Amino acid sequence: MSDGQERAWAELSPRYLLEVQRDAAATSILPGTAIDPAAVFGRAAPLIVEIGSGQGHAIVQAAASAPDTDFLAVEVFRAGLARTMLDADRAGVRNLRLVEANAPEVLEHLLPAASVDELWIFFPDPWHKAKHNKRRLIAPVFPPLAARALRPGGVLRLATDWADYARQMREVMTDADGFAPAFPASEGAWAPRFEGRVMTAFERKGLAKGREIRDLAYRRAGS
Template sequence: MSDTPELPDSAETPTPDSPPRRAIRSFVMRAGRMTEGQQKGIDQGWPRFGLTLDQGMLDLDALFGRSAPRTLEIGFGMGHSLLEMAAAAPEQDFIGIEVHRPGVGALLNGLLTEGLSNVRVFDCDAIEVLNRCIPDGSLDRLLLFFPDPWHKKKHHKRRIVQPAFAEQVRRKLKVGGVFHMATDWEHYAEHMLEVMNVAPGYRNQAGEAGYVPRPEERPITKFERRGERLGHGVWDLKFERVD
């Protein structure tokens, strides 16, 4: 099991203040109870940091009020890693995408608590966000940490890392920008490597080694530490846009 909440389908009852949702296609959603802090994040943080598909193609400089390196994370779970990265790099801007409502609330509450202003949040399908809201050539990094591995063979087609997705990501990255993936499922790591090695316009930063050592800039989650104690591996891949 991974940090990213891509678990069996379930319906979630929207609140009156919830932004409109569209069909989830990049991953599926689970329901969850909201803690007081998470609800505070939604109530107070969403008006400040929330983004919706109907805003259309974003002017990122206008959105953040500056020109800065930009990172987008797909499936930030409960937001711990994204919050840590944003706090450690206030000179950079971050966009997070997550459909799990308690996770969105947790991240927003963290932003309020730590007084951060360099993060914006979508709570809808990542494929739609990339298609409709993120300008081509605008991202320095795109992060995909611990996506659902869909480990059953009959479900492999549901994995988000596929040739069409690799091309979509490439268009959104600047030349020199990096697509950074991490997974704790070795077979999914092999699948990612197979897809990305033949994706046009990329260079594997690990070269023939395939996988890079765990980068210092990727925070270690509680989930990952627990996995390490149990002897579980984690595989990081970094592919740079070269064309």
């Protein structure tokens, strides 16, 4: 991390970073150690979770724009979390918390069942080499984890600039139990661009390289 990120980590972690119990790995979550969101944020409010929040550009702006909603950023790269905390502090954001952890374990262990109103996964690592495709997050093992964390009626939002990963996401979610598209069939095969997703440098880079951005949205069954 840069000197500024090191200072941000030291000074701002007590305010923003969740202290969690680990299993064997440094970014793991010990089973049976779920958080209580109301206790974490000091109130009962809708909860939005972003997996793979990167440097936090999207979630910091979202949190600043929706003070009545709580946000949790999930990321494994400490430098990105430090930058997120720094930007959140500069913006005066207080309805945001961060966790340095593996996404599947957050969904399975850290978050209580049916506690999340929206789950965002924007531009996850595409692992674009064919031999690495098995490492992609959105695979058949993923929907049950998302379904567990999302409340009935909650929404899963996805976006990617890799065409084959977009198709894989759609296939996985089409076959998943307990989810239905959260956009009308008249819109076509893809959801309209999510207005709540700010345009980041990462997205601009993909567009500049000629890659089309594809959004998907699915609603958790129930009411």
